[in-house]
Amino acid sequence: MLSLIQALGRTFLNFLGATGRIALFTAVSLSHCVRPPFYFRLIGRQMVEIGYYSLPVVGLTAIFTGMVLALQSYTGFARFSAESAIPNVVVVSITRELGPVLGGLMVAGRIGAAMAAEIGTMRVTEQIDALTTLATNPFKYLIAPRLIAGLTMLPLLTLVAISIGVFGGYLVSIYKLGFNPTTYITNTIDFLQVQDVLSGLVKAAVFGFIITLMGCYHGYHSRGGAQGVGAATTNAVVSASILILCSNYFITEIFFSR
């Protein structure tokens, strides 16, 4: 019994310690995001890496999600003769939830892992120490550009994902389910509200911040050679994915609870 309490206590203290370390890391990182000098070249490079090179994976995820959503909605709604609601369901689901969440999860796998591996390798090969000895703050040079790029590029990626996802639903609805194209587009546009888009973009910005923060945090604190870098990569993706799903609930609560 005593050992069980000890184990619980140790786990709780470890959790508190990790939370404190992440909070401190976040505060220091954010302070470097708003203080000069700004490395615009590095910010631009990260924007291309996160935004442009993630387009194929996010686009493919979005189009197939939209297509499946239209198909599944049809099989369900046909039982109640509510097929006309399909454009509304597709656009709201993609804009509010599936676009930002699935896009975020895909980027977490691609970018979060890459960041943790790159920064982790720099840590274990003394490149971060070298940066420091060259009088360059690693937070300013490595972390801040990635956070700024994640924060700004995920909303843009999500806008693209939403457009492609809705287009996927349109393709299935028109060419497989026999919907009228004009009616489908009119229903889609009429049903969509500014708040839907806004919530999707806010979620994307938060997810972008979470993904880059977890990638940088785990990479920066990796230890012990290749094994440590591997563990950092795994931890970055897992923690970012969990935090995306948790924060998604709270942002939804803020925007849509009555």
Next chain:
Amino acid sequence: MSTAGTPKIEIRDLHKSFGRNRVLQGVNLTIMPGESVVIIGGSGSGKSVLLKCILGLIHPEQGSIKIDGEEITNLRGSELEAVRRKIGMLFQSAALFDSLNVWENIAFALIQGQGMAREEAQRTAMARLGDVGLRQEVATLYPAELSGGMRKRVGLARAIASQPEIIFFDEPTTGLDPIMGSVIDNLIVKCVKELGATALSITHDMASAKRISSRIAMVFEGKIIWDGSTDEIDQTDNAYVQQFINGRADGPIQMQIQDHFEGHPG
């Protein structure tokens, strides 16, 4: 620059522990301007930790580190960065930035630290590349395309690019063949002399230590146990130093590996 008589680096009663492992246990060391000091000692004796404490990468629990008479153990942020601008460092693995090519690595401190224009920084980097005996074509290669010896030379060029007053060398010849090790040592001596810099190196390569130093100090169990000019080291009667420089297994320095195998038959 320091005034005459002020030590370039002055370390007093430095302590650093990691958990229960007491790595530094009261290190005292004074290095005057223009000296080239080598710290020798076995693996795990605290040489690298001492260097990292001076660089501010690790914070000691107790003791004083002064550079040009200025206490640096309590410095943070821009004040510490100002001190680091006086220092160049050659890492054991060279620690070149993978994402930058050779000339960008060499010019890093000039562009990021001094705000020099890229074109001018590139010209300076090319000159430094020549100083360490590398051809101009190497400038656009990436670190992954270089051999171990070339990486060390690029690391040396990066360390001297900003013309630092102090240069640290962490195991400069480790992993190199004896000829390349000798080449690197000669380059170190030449660069330090030309810059008029103060040099502090750590190594357990005695041939290298004798080539690059004017003074040698030996660390054992977190303390400096011997300190003297390079010429004196072969004549010393210090049993620890004798065992170390002659590479003998028997002597007062007992390696941990002997304890490890005790009680493990076969």
